[in-house]
Amino acid sequence: MYYKFSGFTQKLTGAWAxxxxxxxxxxxxxxxxxxxxxxxxxxxxxxxxxxxxYAGKNKVPELQKFFQKPDGLPVHLKxxxxxxxxxxxxxxxxLGGTIYCLIALYKAAQPRNKKTTCTFPCSxxxxxxxxxxx
Amino acid sequence: xxxxxxxFHMVNPSPWPLTGALSALLITSGLTMxxxxxxxxxxxxxxxxxxxxxxxxxxxxVREGTYQGHHTPTVQKGLRYGMVLFIISEVFFFxxxxxxxxxxxxxxxPELGGYWPxxxxxxxxxxxxxxLNTAILxxxxxSITWAHHSLMEGHRKHVIxxxxxxxxxxxxxxxxxxSEYFEAPFTISDGIYGSTFFVATGFHGLHVxxxxxxxxxxxxxxxxxxxxxxxxxxxxxxxxxxxxxxxxWLFLYVSIYWWGS
Numbered sequence: 001m002y003y004k005f006s007g008f009t010q011k012l013t014g015a016w017a018x019x020x021x022x023x024x025x026x027x028x029x030x031x032x033x034x035x036x037x038x039x040x041x042x043x044x045x046x047x048x049x050x051x052x053x054y055a056g057k058n059k060v061p062e063l064q065k066f067f068q069k070p071d072g073l074p075v076h077l078k079x080x081x082x083x084x085x086x087x088x089x090x091x092x093x094x095l096g097g098t099i100y101c102l103i104a105l106y107k108a109a110q111p112r113n114k115k116t117t118c119t120f121p122c123s124x125x126x127x128x129x130x131x132x133x134x
Numbered sequence: 135x136x137x138x139x140x141x142f143h144m145v146n147p148s149p150w151p152l153t154g155a156l157s158a159l160l161i162t163s164g165l166t167m168x169x170x171x172x173x174x175x176x177x178x179x180x181x182x183x184x185x186x187x188x189x190x191x192x193x194x195x196v197r198e199g200t201y202q203g204h205h206t207p208t209v210q211k212g213l214r215y216g217m218v219l220f221i222i223s224e225v226f227f228f229x230x231x232x233x234x235x236x237x238x239x240x241x242x243x244p245e246l247g248g249y250w251p252x253x254x255x256x257x258x259x260x261x262x263x264x265x266l267n268t269a270i271l272x273x274x275x276x277s278i279t280w281a282h283h284s285l286m287e288g289h290r291k292h293v294i295x296x297x298x299x300x301x302x303x304x305x306x307x308x309x310x311x312x313s314e315y316f317e318a319p320f321t322i323s324d325g326i327y328g329s330t331f332f333v334a335t336g337f338h339g340l341h342v343x344x345x346x347x348x349x350x351x352x353x354x355x356x357x358x359x360x361x362x363x364x365x366x367x368x369x370x371x372x373x374x375x376x377x378x379x380x381x382x383w384l385f386l387y388v389s390i391y392w393w394g395s
Contacts, residue, residue, distance in 0.1 A: 058359040060200065067201035074146035075194050075202070087149065090186040094153045097160045097179040104167060104176060 141208035143198065150191040157183035192351075196368075200360045210367050217371045221378050224341070228382055231334040232389065238326045239394055246325065250394065255327045256319045257395040263314050264391045267307050271380045274303035278349075278373050285356075288363045297353045300376070304346035311339050331390060338382055345379045348372040 004015035004023075067078055077083045138144070157180050164177025199205035205213070239250040247253035258264060277299040284292035315332075322332040352372045355361060361369055 060359050063201050064203070067197055068203075074148070075197050076146070076148055076150070076190060078197065086186070086190060090153050090183060090190065091149060093179060093186070094156045094160070094183045097176065097183060098156050100179070101160055101163045101176055105163060108166075108171065 141206045143204040143206075143209045145198070148191070148194065150187050150194070153183060154187040154191070157181075157187055196355070196360065199368075200355075205365070205367070210365075213367055213371070217374060221374060224378065228334070228337070228385075231330070231337065232385065235330040235334060235390060235394070238330060246327075250327075252325055252327050255324065257327075258314065258318060258391065260387070260391040260395055263310055264387055267310055268383065268387050270303050270307045270310070271383050274300045274307075275377060275380050277303065278376055282369070282373055285361060285366055285369060286363050290356075293356055293361075294353065297349060297356060301346055301349050301353065304342055304349065304376075308339065308342055308346070311335070311342075334386060334390060338379070338386055341379050341382070345372070345376045348375060 002015045002017055002020040003012045004019045005011075006013040067075070069078075071078075073080075076087060160176055160180025160183060162180075164174070164180045167173045167176045242248055242250045242252060251257045277296045281293050281296035281300060284296060320328050320331070322328045349372050352361075352369045355368060
């Protein structure tokens with residue numbers, strides 16, 4: 001007959017041999033080493049590994065080397081020409097749009113019709129909202 | 135050689151906060167131009183600038199984290215705090231619309247007939263498409279959990295399959311909601327019922343679209359081998375956001391579709 005200590009009743013209670021040979025108080029030693037990082041696919045040499053079915057091979061290591069080049073470029077321009085074109089387009093649209101916005105708001109703030117000098121209460125049919133022409 | 139002796143990320147100077155802020159100006163003033171002067175140019179310009187800013191800003195974050203290794207555990211902790219705080223702010227955003235709904239529906243005015251749903255409103259049957267939509271989002275919550283566990287265990291194919299399933303369910307939900315919007319016997323201008331219904335469900339639908347887009351980006355990144363079994367915060371952020379969207383729907387379903395019908 002084997003026994004174990006029941007934490008619930010605080011008494012000894014019957015147990016199987018498995019509990020005696022794997023005592024409840026002992027826990028397996030936890031490894032303190034960092035577990036190996038598992039990439040989704042094993043990182044082998046491309047020459048020994050057939051092309052994976054989903055979207056080709058893992059290009060991340062090459063990209064890591066590329067983006068860590070100490071060329072002094074900020075991250076948003078690191079790729080060179082394509083980054084520059086996209087940045088310039090974005091900035092042009094934004095700054096151009098801001099100027100357009102300020103002009104539009106300036107024009108919108110001008111009184112458009114002679115009839116808008118109404119005294120309160122004014123009837124809606126004499127003044128209308130300005131129309132915007134291009 | 136310059137080496138940092140701390141775990142934080144000192145970001146390169148970036149133009150995206152400026153272009154993002156200016157695009158917000160263009161969108162808002164563009165709305166004014168659209169409403170009052172019948173011109174969509176400014177608004178479309180603003181939307182384009184906004185989308186380009188978002189693309190480049192998040193592209194840069196992927197470069198900084200995945201390619202340049204700046205996302206140390208300390209930095210990742212900050213990103214986690216950031217995402218949590220953002221989702222909390224979204225909770226408060228929706229809380230406002232729920233407040234409006236309960237304010238109007240708990241004490242219906244005499245103009246509405248003194249009862250809810252108001253006089254003349256035929257609400258949607260909650261046991262039809264809305265119930266299907268509930269099942270769809272709950273299932274998508276299961277599939278995204280499956281994706282996360284597959285990712286942590288290194289099962290590449292399963293991650294792709296389950297993430298795809300989640301995205302397809304999200305798109306299915308969106309299509310069903312769109313068809314419900316077309317078929318509904320009431321509109322947004324049908325009094326307070328229409329306003330609360332379409333504003334609350336409409337913003338929810340927008341968040342489903344945002345969440346599905348975020349998940350699609352995660353799928354692309356997974357296909358490009360960006361995620362490891364131990365480090366995949368972008369995916370976790372998308373999963374948190376998706377669960378939030380699901381929970382908001384459950385509140386919408388119970389409050390507006392079910393109790394409110």
